[in-house]
Amino acid sequence: METSFTPLAAIAGGGLIGLAVMLLYLGLGRIAGVSGMFTAAIRPSTGVGERAWRLAFLAGLLLGPLLASAALNEQLVRPSPAETPLLVLAGLLVGLGTGFANGCTSGHGVCGVARLSRRSLVATATFMTAGFVTASLLRHLVEV
Amino acid sequence: MNLSKIALALVSGTLFGAGLAVSGMTNPSKVLNFLDLSGQWDPSLALVMASAIPVATLTFNLARRRQKPVFEPKFVLPQNTKLDMRLVAGSALFGLGWGLGGYCPGPAVASLGNPSLPLFAFLAAMTVGLLVSGKLAASLDTTSRRPQPA
Numbered sequence: 018m019e020t021s022f023t024p025l026a027a028i029a030g031g032g033l034i035g036l037a038v039m040l041l042y043l044g045l046g047r048i049a050g051v052s053g054m055f056t057a058a059i060r061p062s063t064g065v066g067e068r069a070w071r072l073a074f075l076a077g078l079l080l081g082p083l084l085a086s087a088a089l090n091e092q093l094v095r096p097s098p099a100e101t102p103l104l105v106l107a108g109l110l111v112g113l114g115t116g117f118a119n120g121c122t123s124g125h126g127v128c129g130v131a132r133l134s135r136r137s138l139v140a141t142a143t144f145m146t147a148g149f150v151t152a153s154l155l156r157h158l159v160e161v
Numbered sequence: 162m163n164l165s166k167i168a169l170a171l172v173s174g175t176l177f178g179a180g181l182a183v184s185g186m187t188n189p190s191k192v193l194n195f196l197d198l199s200g201q202w203d204p205s206l207a208l209v210m211a212s213a214i215p216v217a218t219l220t221f222n223l224a225r226r227r228q229k230p231v232f233e234p235k236f237v238l239p240q241n242t243k244l245d246m247r248l249v250a251g252s253a254l255f256g257l258g259w260g261l262g263g264y265c266p267g268p269a270v271a272s273l274g275n276p277s278l279p280l281f282a283f284l285a286a287m288t289v290g291l292l293v294s295g296k297l298a299a300s301l302d303t304t305s306r307r308p309q310p311a
Contacts, residue, residue, distance in 0.1 A: 018190040020203045027208035030184020034209070035216020037177035042220050044169040046230035046237050049177060051267040056291045072166045074174035075270055081178020085275040093182035097189035098261045103280045107285040108269075110258025112290020115252025116297060119241065122265040123177075125174050125252075126210065131217030132238075137311060139244055140168035140252040147256025152196030155261065 020099055038128055046071060050124020051078070052115035114144070166232050178271045184209040187272050189263025196260050247298065 038049045049119040057063050084095045115121040118140050129137020165190040194203035260264050272280055
């Protein structure tokens, strides 16, 4: 599906993401990294208190797009153009990869890059490159 | 666990999710059109990062002037500084999966408000991947710590 460049919406949305990072770090002293938060929220060994704030954040993450869609009177959550079997493969790779790397686009890409963490800079450069190569080449081979 | 912490996490998550949606990042086609340099390139994702990162940088600078966060005794930052294969290979696998489906973990969870079978399939597979990576990493750590045979 073709999409158009939406610079103002991108800057406004990025600002909201930045504010979310600020609130969570200055309030609870925690990095807003979704893969880590998701893992800790579902892992059985996580304590009640440690699980509760993560579940609250994840509930908000789900609620935010609903509120934004209602406010802008537009369905902002869209399906992936990829077929389900490909999405299963994609999900496995995303889970394994972010698990091994201890972070994804939020934890490494936004928070880690912002504090110039060397690990996050390396992780972000790597997943960006892999993402560009995959979408630019493989995407055409499997005709998504 | 006090209620103000839960409320703060809920508000932060809501802002995060709203930001993803407003910027178009809950539309995987938009993400894929950023990652796909061969087609109709949509640079929006770059501006999302360029806008979020300075606010995050400001956050970490503000935190340096404070003893502790408002509701907790200390700021928690990752202590791992190793640039190892786990980090690089993991990030490469992640990028590969991201480029196939257009979902990274944040937008995938944020999309649950408009659920669909393909999204559930992605999230279920991602959950398996995350849990397996934890087990694999733990066993690899044990193996590498074992004394080498003479």
